[in-house]
Amino acid sequence: xxxxxxxxxxPAVAAVAGLVLADEKSDAGAAKTVQGRIVQVQPKGQSFTxxxxxxxxxxxxxxxxxxxxxxxxxxxxxEYTVGSRVQATYTVRDGQNRVVQAVEWPLTAADxxxxxxxxxEAVKDYTxxxxxxxxxxxxxxxxxxxARAEDLQRRAAQAGEQAREQLRPQLExxxxxxxxxxxxxxxxxxATPDAWSDIKAGVSSAVDELQKAFEKAxxxxxx
Numbered sequence: 001x002x003x004x005x006x007x008x009x010x011p012a013v014a015a016v017a018g019l020v021l022a023d024e025k026s027d028a029g030a031a032k033t034v035q036g037r038i039v040q041v042q043p044k045g046q047s048f049t050x051x052x053x054x055x056x057x058x059x060x061x062x063x064x065x066x067x068x069x070x071x072x073x074x075x076x077x078x079e080y081t082v083g084s085r086v087q088a089t090y091t092v093r094d095g096q097n098r099v100v101q102a103v104e105w106p107l108t109a110a111d112x113x114x115x116x117x118x119x120x121e122a123v124k125d126y127t128x129x130x131x132x133x134x135x136x137x138x139x140x141x142x143x144x145x146x147a148r149a150e151d152l153q154r155r156a157a158q159a160g161e162q163a164r165e166q167l168r169p170q171l172e173x174x175x176x177x178x179x180x181x182x183x184x185x186x187x188x189x190x191a192t193p194d195a196w197s198d199i200k201a202g203v204s205s206a207v208d209e210l211q212k213a214f215e216k217a218x219x220x221x222x223x
Contacts, residue, residue, distance in 0.1 A: 031100055034058050035087045039147060043078040050086055058097060060088050066099040070106065081106050082151035083144060109218040112148065116141060116211040120204050128196040135188045141207060142181050145214055149174045152217055170217035177210040
């Protein structure tokens with residue numbers, strides 16, 4: 001079965017949102033466009049990092065001429081969220097990727113749940129011979145969820161002491177569930193053919209529990 005990728009929608013959505021297209025010109029030359037997921041936000045460094053669908057990472061720099069948006073609204077860089085979808089149009093100046101305009105489409109907890117379910121479904125029939133690819137794909141799921149947990153913590157800290165304290169138990173639960181996934185994935189490295197089914201079941205269960213912990217924390221933060 002072919003899976004639909006949200007990347008296919010971005011050019012059309014970008015046109016509706018009024019994005020500067022990749023063939024526009026600037027003083028620095030032709031503008032370029034990158035699409036992917038936000039993996040790091042550095043407000044103090046006025047930058048964010050995008051991971052593209054093919055796994056490449058690109059650091060984008062924002063300055064006074066950049067337009068930063070969330071959906072159709074103007075925003076500040078510190079409002080950007082790790083894990084969200086983004087399309088950025090930029091030019092290269094002085095060796096840096098300078099944003100002309102960037103648009104983020106935040107992911108909801110339901111989006112994250114769906115992505116985790118899809119990832120687990122994609123690897124459920126992997127055999128012992130595919131264990132390296134199995135581990136690589138679920139390592140990425142773990143990394144994404146950890147990054148989103150860190151972003152929750154960052155936003156709670158920015159919201160103040162009360163928000164941080166309210167979220168503390170959920171973040172601790174997230175940490176514990178993340179460690180449980182890590183322990184299960186470590187077993188993949190030493191897996192034997194006879195134990196493969198049990199190891200996959202353990203990994204799947206641990207990832208599912210981590211996703212539920214993230215959903216609970218995300219819901220708690222929004223209250």
